[in-house]
Amino acid sequence: MTSLFAFNLTEHRTLFVQLDALEAEVERAGETIARALEAGGKLLVCGNGGSAADSQHIAAELTGRFIRDRRPLAAIALTTDTSALTSIANDYAFDDVFARPVRALGRAGDVLLGISTSGNSANVLRAVDAARELGITSIGLLGRDGGALRTRCDQAIVVPSTTTARIQEAHILIGHTLCGLVEQKLGLA
C-alpha cells in the first residue's frame, strides 16, 4: 500500500512540474509589487487559514529580510491584529475583516495580494473590491479554477490543482519567488 507521504509527494511532484506555465504571471506580479514599493506604496496581504499564515510569512520577508540584508520594505498582513479581526467580525461581518482595513490603511498605488486556494473566500473578494475603489492594484494568488477572484483581481496566478494542501505548497513557492523578484528588481538582491 502506498504510504500517505508517498501519495502526497507524488501529487506534489505532479503539480510542481506544471508550474512553469505560471512564469509570466509570477514575473508580472513581482514587477507590479516592486514598482509599487519603489514609488513609496506598500503591499497588503490577506487570506484565511493556511493562507493567513502565508500572508504573514510573505509580509515578514519584506519588512524583515528575505535573502540579503537590505532596507525594510513596506508590507502588512491584514491577518495579524486579533482585536481588529474580532471587532470587525463581531460588529459588522466576517466578510468585512479584510475590506475594512484595506479602506483604513490602503492608498492609491499600493498593491493587495489576496491569497485563496478556492478563489471564493468572501472576505478576500470584498477586500479586492475595496482595493479597486481606492486605486489599489489587486493580485490574486489562487487555486482550483481561480473561482470568483480570478476575474475580480487585476492579476491572477492560479495554481492548477484541486487539493488545498498542494495549492498552498505551490503558493509559498510563488510567495518566496515574489519576495526574491522584489529584491532583484529593486537592486537589493
Ligand SMILES: O=C(CO)[C@@H](O)[C@H](O)[C@H](O)[C@H](O)COP(=O)(O)O
Ligand atoms: O490550511 C488549510 C488547509 O490546508 C485551511 O486552514 C484552509 O486555509 C482554510 O480552510 C481556509 O478557510 C480556506 O480558504 P480558501 O483558501 O478557500 O480561501
Ligand SMILES: [Zn+2]
Ligand atoms: Zn494548510
